[in-house]
Amino acid sequence: MATTTNKKNLRVTELDFDQIKENLKIYLKAQQEFKDYDFDGSGIDILLDSLAYNTHYLGYNANMLANEMFLDTSALRSSAVSHAKTLGYEITSARAPFATINVSLKTDSNTKTMPAGTAFSTTLDGVTYQFVTIADITGTKFGNSVNFDAQKVYEGTYVTTRYTVDTSDLEQRFILRDNRADTSTLTVKVQNSATDTTTTTYTKATDITQLASDSTVYYIQEVENGRHEVYFGDGVVSKKVDDGNIVLLQYVVTNKSEANGAFIFTPPSAIDGVTDITLTTVERATGGAEPESIDSIKLNAPLDYASQGRCVTTGDYEVYVKKLFAQTQAVSVFGGEQGSFNSSTGVTSTPEYGKVFISVKSTTGANLTSSQKTQLVSDLSKFTVASITPVIVDPETTKLRLTSNIIYNSSATTKLNSEIVTAVTDTLTTYNSGTLQTFNGQYRASAVSKLIDESDTSILNNTTTVKLSKDFTPTLGTTTSYNVAFNNGLLHPEDGYLASTGGVLFSTGFKVGTDTTTEFFFDDDGQGNLRRYALIGTTRSYVDNQAGSINYSSGYISINNINITAISNVDGETSTAIRLVITPATNDIVPVRNQLLEIDFTNTTITASVDTATSSGSSYSTSGSGSSTTTTTTTSGGTSSY
Numbered sequence: 280m281a282t283t284t285n286k287k288n289l290r291v292t293e294l295d296f297d298q299i300k301e302n303l304k305i306y307l308k309a310q311q312e313f314k315d316y317d318f319d320g321s322g323i324d325i326l327l328d329s330l331a332y333n334t335h336y337l338g339y340n341a342n343m344l345a346n347e348m349f350l351d352t353s354a355l356r357s358s359a360v361s362h363a364k365t366l367g368y369e370i371t372s373a374r375a376p377f378a379t380i381n382v383s384l385k386t387d388s389n390t391k392t393m394p395a396g397t398a399f400s401t402t403l404d405g406v407t408y409q410f411v412t413i414a415d416i417t418g419t420k421f422g423n424s425v426n427f428d429a430q431k432v433y434e435g436t437y438v439t440t441r442y443t444v445d446t447s448d449l450e451q452r453f454i455l456r457d458n459r460a461d462t463s464t465l466t467v468k469v470q471n472s473a474t475d476t477t478t479t480t481y482t483k484a485t486d487i488t489q490l491a492s493d494s495t496v497y498y499i500q501e502v503e504n505g506r507h508e509v510y511f512g513d514g515v516v517s518k519k520v521d522d523g524n525i526v527l528l529q530y531v532v533t534n535k536s537e538a539n540g541a542f543i544f545t546p547p548s549a550i551d552g553v554t555d556i557t558l559t560t561v562e563r564a565t566g567g568a569e570p571e572s573i574d575s576i577k578l579n580a581p582l583d584y585a586s587q588g589r590c591v592t593t594g595d596y597e598v599y600v601k602k603l604f605a606q607t608q609a610v611s612v613f614g615g616e617q618g619s620f621n622s623s624t625g626v627t628s629t630p631e632y633g634k635v636f637i638s639v640k641s642t643t644g645a646n647l648t649s650s651q652k653t654q655l656v657s658d659l660s661k662f663t664v665a666s667i668t669p670v671i672v673d674p675e676t677t678k679l680r681l682t683s684n685i686i687y688n689s690s691a692t693t694k695l696n697s698e699i700v701t702a703v704t705d706t707l708t709t710y711n712s713g714t715l716q717t718f719n720g721q722y723r724a725s726a727v728s729k730l731i732d733e734s735d736t737s738i739l740n741n742t743t744t745v746k747l748s749k750d751f752t753p754t755l756g757t758t759t760s761y762n763v764a765f766n767n768g769l770l771h772p773e774d775g776y777l778a779s780t781g782g783v784l785f786s787t788g789f790k791v792g793t794d795t796t797t798e799f800f801f802d803d804d805g806q807g808n809l810r811r812y813a814l815i816g817t818t819r820s821y822v823d824n825q826a827g828s829i830n831y832s833s834g835y836i837s838i839n840n841i842n843i844t845a846i847s848n849v850d851g852e853t854s855t856a857i858r859l860v861i862t863p864a865t866n867d868i869v870p871v872r873n874q875l876l877e878i879d880f881t882n883t884t885i886t887a888s889v890d891t892a893t894s895s896g897s898s899y900s901t902s903g904s905g906s907s908t909t910t911t912t913t914t915s916g917g918t919s920s921y
Contacts, residue, residue, distance in 0.1 A: 299338075300331040350577055359576045360501050368580035370501040372462040374605040375433040375533035376567030378410060378560060379650050380544060382427040384418075385555035391425040392417045392551050395466075395529065396437035399558070401541040408538040410564070411437040413464045413531060425553075429561060429650075433464055434541070435533035443473070444524040457532045458505035458570070467497045467509060470525035478527070481511075485661070486588065490517045505570060536567035539643055562648045565641075568605035575601070590662045593635075596669070600637060603658045604651070609640040611674075611718035613872050634668045638718065638873035646673045675749070677765060678879035679715075679722060679868065680860070681707070683731060683743040689889045692737035699735055699887040704880070706734040711878040722876055724866035739890055745866050747834075748879060750856035753789070753843040760827075760841070765834030766871045768864035771805070778805040781819065783862040784829060784836070787854075788847030798847055801838070801859065803829050809838060834861070850881050 304327065346352040350362035360370055380399070384391050397412045410432035418425040438460075442453050455462070467481040484496035494517040502508045509528060511520045520526065541564040546556040571579075579598050586595040593612040601607045615634040639647055639655075647655070652671040659669045687699055694702075710730055714720050724743065731741045751763050770776070770783050777783060782803035791799055797813050799822070804810055809827035812819040827838040836859065849858050870876050 296335045363580040366584040371571035374568040375461040376564040378564040379562040383557040384553040399544045434538040435531040440528040442526040453509040464531040466529040468527040606641040609717045611638045680746040681883045685741045687737045696887045702734045715876045722868040748860040758842040761838040763836045769831045770862040771831035776805040787858045790845040
């Protein structure tokens with residue numbers, strides 16, 4: 280008897296195991312041969328398990344395969360790298376920290392050479408690291424020494440890998456054998472043969488439209504296991520390597536970011552036969568970084584392709600900064616038409632055409648060093664329009680001082696007040712690092728209030744306000760003016776607002792001129808004037824009612840010429856900066872240009888209080904029925920809290 284089934288009952292859209300098995304059972308209802316398909320433990324039930332598992336695995340694999348076919352859905356690094364290759368995007372390798380040093384050799388010789396691979400040692404956190412040169416450097420005697428000034432040394436081991444070209448080996452590849460190789464330190468040389476030691480140094484190809492059949496260039500790409508492969512032309516587009524040529528790959532294998540911050544270096548026992556060596560550090564080690572992440576590849580590869588090898592839009596500059604400076608965590612780019620920069624006034628809204636300003640937040644948190652800025656500008660110049668000058672400016676951090684009063688239902692939790700405060704603090708910490716630590720990271724009061732409420736199921740509501748603070752570093756003992764830009768409106772409902780109590784601006788203390796005893800502060804009169812005063816007990820004694828100006832609509836503060844000679848402690852610690860604290864016009868804070876926002880947890884106050892209405896009679900109440908308790912988390916330094 281022929282078996283009859285109703286094919287319409289077979290559903291093929293589900294990938295879940297249980298649903299697949301259930302669909303098979305529904306399908307079997309249309310036949311009469313097997314009756315025990317719907318009984319657990321039966322023979323047919325085991326077969327259905329096998330069929331369902333097989334279908335589930337096949338469906339999963341097919342789904343994953345489909346995902347790996349596209350860059351934006353790729354989960355495997357190899358897939359993302361492969362897609363990036365088709366877009367002509369070069370994956371950034373691991374980066375070695377580098378430091379800048381001066382080396383002096385006391386010698387009678389007129390010239391000395393510091394060879395590539397010369398090693399300098401340093402110790403950081405109890406671990407010894409090696410920093411090496413990556414090129415032969417010859418110096419000429421000056422006075423009684425040969426000096427090597429402003430030399431870069433890279434952390435890691437200087438490696439030379441040799442390959443003898445065999446064109447009959449179709450599978451021959453020129454591989455940098457360690458996935459910690461820093462390709463930015465790579466030198467590629469081709470030696471004619473084992474008997475002819477003449478070498479030609481090849482450069483990395485950047486624009487194939489400029490290449491001829493004899494162009495001595497190489498290409499590089501990431502391959503399996505995070506390693507990189509060097510390859511050459513075919514004799515039509517760039518020069519081909521021939522049988523018997525010896526390919527020399529010289530590069531640094533690094534420990535990546537581990538040695539960032541190294542500063543004290545010890546030279547080798549001798550350099551080119553000289554043992555009398557003097558070494559000074561110009562710039563501490565920075566720049567060490569992990570290889571480019573999958574997420575970065577997926578984001579930047581299409582953007583790099585869209586830029587077509589040139590920087591025109593701000594988006595183009597952002598892509599190339601991330602590509603050229605591996606330690607980039609966040610970058611802000613704005614054209615000169617949006618603002619300008621100089622050393623005295625910082626970034627302002629005054630247009631300066633013909634320039635593009637770039638601000639980089641590094642993964643280390645430190646500002647770029649002068650050599651890093653110079654190198655980045657030099658690298659960017661290869662892609663910029665000729666009439667545009669890139670300028671690197673440091674990020675400016677505006678700190679947020681939060682005051683959050685939380686009401687929670689003690690009947691809904693067994694947690695103590697302090698635990699509620701901790702939960703909220705953890706939430707704000709995540710928000711600070713995840714949302715605010717980018718140049719477009721806006722502080723939205725409603726979003727923060729919602730996050731606080733969601734920190735614990737017992738929280739009923741919160742009232743959270745914010746103040747802003749910025750530091751400026753005066754030049755001690757020099758009469759000069761200063762400017763501080765909050766770039767957000769300040770609270771000013773009317774002229775003379777809070778004039779009798781100090782206005783909306785406060786500062787930490789400082790001393791002026793020859794007066795070594797009096798501690799001065801700044802506030803405002805509500806009329807746009809900055810005032811300088813000293814405290815006599817708790818009374819403010821004003822000595823200058825026009826010490827500067829304050830623009831309430833823009834948040835721009837200008838301090839007139841003043842000779843600051845000493846600075847009071849800030850947050851209870853010795854400081855080189857004076858802090859200004861203001862009350863903003865709204866609780867929504869929006870950064871502009873090179874401005875970053877950051878929650879100042881040292882001066883943030885979080886208060887948790889039991890709601891008396893919902894907590895009455897609760898066995899969970901920490902203070903008894905119908906009462907209220909408060910736990911406050913805050914720290915403030917100095918003589919007063921602002």
